[in-house]
Amino acid sequence: MTIDFKKDILPHAIGVAIFYAIVALYFSPVVFENQVIFQGDILKWEGSAKEALDFRESTGEEALWTNSMFGGMPAYFISLEFPGDITNAIVSVLTLGLPHPVNGLFLGMVAMYALLISFRVRPIFAILGSLAFAFNTYNLLSLAAGHNAKIWAECLIPVVLLGIHLAFEKKRILGAAILALGLLLQFKFNHVQIIYYTFLICAIYVLVRLIFEWKKEGFPSLAKTLGFLLIGAILALGGNIGRLATALDYTKYSTRGEVTIESKAAGLDKDYAFGWSNGIIESFTFLIPDFYGGGSNTPLPKNSASEKTLRQQGLDPAQINGFVQGAPTYWGDQPFTGGPIYGGVILVFLAILGFWAAPKQSLITFGAIIILSLMLSWGKNLAWFNYLLFDILPGYNKFRAVSMALGMTLFAIPVLGMISLEKLVQEQKLKSLYMAGAVTGGLVLLFILGAGMFRFEGAADQGLPDWLVGALREDRKSMLQASALKSLGFIAAAFALIFFNLKGKISELILGAGLFVLVLFDLWSINRPYLNEDSFQDNPSKTYFVETPADAEILKDDSYFRVLDLTEGLTSAGKASYRFHAIGGYHGAKLRRFQDLIDYRLSGELNDFVTKAQEGNFDFEGIQSFNMLNTKYMIAGNAANSVFENPDANGPAWIPSSIRPVGSNQEEIDLLGEINTKTTATVNTQEFGEIKSGSGSIDLISYAPNHLKYSANMSQEGLAVFSEIYYPAGWTATIDGKERDILRTDYLLRGLNVPAGQHEIEFRFAPSSYYNTKTPMIIFQYLIILGLIGGVFFTVKERNGRV
Structure with a gap:
């Protein structure tokens, strides 16, 4: 086989170089200056993991248990390593040494590029789709918050589907090995909810593929493909058997597992699980990013209606600036949000183009993923559907924040969009372009002209004076219209580029490059207010966990005890866990019995204690549940005199x-109050x-x-x-x-x-x-590497045989 460098290597090398450059430029302080992103959740994680990390560093062993939060819990979902685990080395190689966590975005672009190439999308279009997939606002907002495992799990979705797609394209060994690699890394990053959504994506793809190809391929051929994929999945499970076994051990004792109090149901409570439900109309942020006002705290433009009104009321400039720089512009259904869910209006335009341009199989596959994921994200706003799934779909009642399903949407839109664009350019059907432009552009124009149909009322309006609420709603309306006008401009520009290509005026390379520049500018400008230079610091941990006089006072005591930070409460992670064994904390799957204790005993005891303490009565005898947990100190501030010692703590x-x-759990937890x-x-x-x-x-x-x-x-x-x-x-x-x-x-x-x-x-x-799982786990990981080598070998051999 003769390799054509210009055709077979150069386009892909250029694509990888572009992806690397984008990550390096956007996150230059991280890549070149050794700074880190200030991630609130990661700092909280660092506090909760400190004991386990220190134990590993000092002994070279895993603690597996930590008393850093909730009185004690397994460290499986906090910090866990296995000797001989090669997944970190695999990640480093695949991401060309880029620093964590921004390396996940790079791998996401490379993976999406490979997936689109496997669907026979030309490289310039594949580069465009890969950018839109990785640099959507959902990923960057998650990065700013510290949801690194979620980003990695989402960016690995294309790897998993690539393996399945290649297997169905008769590259069974390579496909099974790539599937195994993708799942291996997804399980490593241990975001079970995104893994669940990945399985839904794969199930839809496989089902549609079987329906379309059952008669053409025949049962033996399809069964062989499924058999290879099953082997790949088994290898991935084996390569994570330690993580899976410890997780399965823990899950049944966690809030995601078996019921303890007899009156409660297993799994999560519906109100808790569906707390972050995306509004149905809120889904239009895919077209118009500021449709619902951006984030919960968003800077307003100069001379906004709110600023003018505040000035008229005679407020001083500092107060005005404070409000304007973090105005409560969001008026959607969620409790709060860091920003809009947006992956580029051009990609939505191209995905809608798929109704007329995409192959039927691709349209059904990725259209179904888009529709299902949107319905899942609506949660309680589509209760008849989602409550039913919550009750009957295996494992679904273990998850919360159902708006996370939008990660599926943001995966499927670029895939369908690029397949549609490729097909349109091949078939040169102007009518398809006209239809997609009319639908997408017309919808955006409708919101520009008809913005007055919305009331722009938000939960944040409560507590604000009426004169300010009116001005704030006017600003929300202006934000929607300005954002919609910008989206309309991008649609028009993309439409024009495609039109001129179909008319033979510009080449496919210019078309792809032009669309790339438009999408890059669009996403960069939308993301930058939420993740920018102010998000990077040299060492946020040093500042966040600086020792306070209150800490120093407690550190004088070298006995064994636990601490409750009253400034953080029972379910807010953080600073107390960094130095002490803590009662409070934050974890999405704490032990169920501890959650029961919070619900039935600790919260009530704490509220009563604080009320009495504010009156000068420190009733330590009245906090018997805290006493049995050996809560010796309470912290009410940073000063040394903000530390209160509990003389009634029961001791170790x-x-x-x-x-x-x-005779029952209910009786027992009630008796603790007596x-x-x-x-x-x-x-x-x-x-x-x-x-x-x-x-x-x-x-x-x-x-x-x-x-x-x-x-x-x-x-x-x-x-x-x-x-x-x-x-x-x-x-x-x-x-x-x-x-x-x-x-x-x-x-x-x-x-x-x-x-x-x-x-x-x-x-x-x-x-x-x-x-018992450490050694088998490492063996399976090496089998996956051997499978990849074998897959590449047989694929090249087969290609040589055809030349």
């Missing part, structure tokens, strides 16, 4: 003088049998997140209670070296029946889901 372990038997947790303990006798109270003392003698030692001196055999979270999948206990059953007491704490006398007690966390 204690011997209760009485046992209250219970007892003194230091002197009385609850035990569910239906699960653990009759347990007697004892007497004696018990002390913690050494601590590591996965290994705790105690010294017990029992004058009478009985129950010992430990201020550690009960988790049955991995913790083992020994008394003088002999393994003993761990009991659950006080709804979610660990307990042991300790015999009379002096004893050494040890708790170790060594889950089999981690230790």
Whole structure:
């Protein structure tokens, strides 16, 4: 086989170089100056992961458990590594050494480019579609927020579909290996919701393909293809078996898993799951980015109606500027948003072109993905559909923020758009262009002329004076019209370029380059207000986690305890977790029993405590659930005198003088509100049998997140209670070296029946889901690499055989 450098290599090399340059230019402080993006969620993650990271650095081992938040939980979804795991090296090679997390956008562009090339889209159009896919506002807003795993999972969707597509195109070994690689990396980044959406995309593609090709290909050929794809999927699962096994272990005990309180339902609550539901009309932000006012806090243009009104009211310039620079312009259905969901109006125009220009199979496949994903994103705004799926679709009730389904939309639109453009240029049908231009341009024009049909009312209007609300709504209307006028201009420019190409006035190269420049300018200008030079810092962690006088005061105590930061509350991650074992935190899948404790005990106790404390009455006896979690300190500010020591904290372990038997979880958690947790303990006798109270003392003698030692001196055999979270999948206990059953007491704490006398007690966390899967996992990863090498070899060999 003779390789034509100009045809076979140069266009693709140019494409990769363009992708690299775009990432390097947009994120130049990250790429060239070693700065990082200020990502709020990543900083919160860093706080929650600090104990596990420090343990790894000091010992070279995995902690697997952390007490940094919620009193303690597995570290599987916080920070987890496997010795010998080669996925980090694979990512580094595929992204040409670009720094995390911006390297995900580069890989997304390369992956989409490869997918579009496999659909026989010419390189210049494939470059255009790849840019639009990776640089949509959803990805960059997610990057600014710190949702790095989500971005990576979305940018790997083209890799997964590329593998499936190649397998159906008779490149079965290569296709199966690429599928395995894509899934391997998706599972690595562990964003289960995006993986779920990826499976929906693939299911639609495979189903449509089978329907269209059943008679032509025949059952044996299609079955062979599906068999190879199954092997690829199995390899990917094997290459992540450790991550999957630990996740499966944890899920059933998390808020995504089994019910504990009998009156509750399994999975997430509907109100919680559908809290971030995209408005049906809000979907027009795909055409007009500022349709719903941009973000929840968006700068207004100079001399806006709001600014003029504030000036007329006599406010000082600082107040006016403060409001204008972060005005509540968003008036959509979601609680708040960082910005609009937008992937380029030109891409929407080209996708609509698909109704007349795209091959029927592609139109049905990607049209179905677009429609389904929009319907999923509407959540509670399309309740009859989404509540039904929530109840009957396996695993779907484990997810929240259903607006995330728009990632599917933003994937399918560029694919359908580029396939449509390629087909139009090949067939030269002006009528298709006219129809798409009329529909898209006419719709945008309608919103320009008919903007007055909307009331522009938003939840943010509550609490604002009427005179300001009126001006703010006028600004929202102006934003919609200005944004729509801009979109109309882009549609007209794209229409003109395509028209002149179809008329033979310009070449396909000029057409593609012109569209690329338009889309790049469009997306760059929309994204820049949300992620710009102000988003980059040298070391945001240093500032965010700077030690306060309050921290220094607590650090004087070298005993074992937990801390509650009153300024953060129970479900806000962060700063307390960085230095201390914390009661609060943030995680999308905390332990269900801890969530129950928050709902039924902790929130109420905390509210009562704060109310009394504001009156000068520090009622530490009234926070018995906090006491049993050994909450020794509360932080109310940064000053040293903002630290309050709790004299009633139960300590690391204690011997209760009485046992209250219970028969249900509801009874047990209710009883916690009545007892003194230091002197009385609850035990569910239906699960653990009759347990007697004892007497004696018990002390913690050494601590590591996965290994705790105690010294017990029992004058009478009985129950010992430990201020550690009960988790049955991995913790083992020994008394003088002999393994003993761990009991659950006080709804979610660990307990042991300790015999009379002096004893050494040890708790170790060594889950089999981690230790038994490490070696097989690495073997499967190398099998995937061998599969890729074999796939390339046989593909080249087959091509040589045809030459």
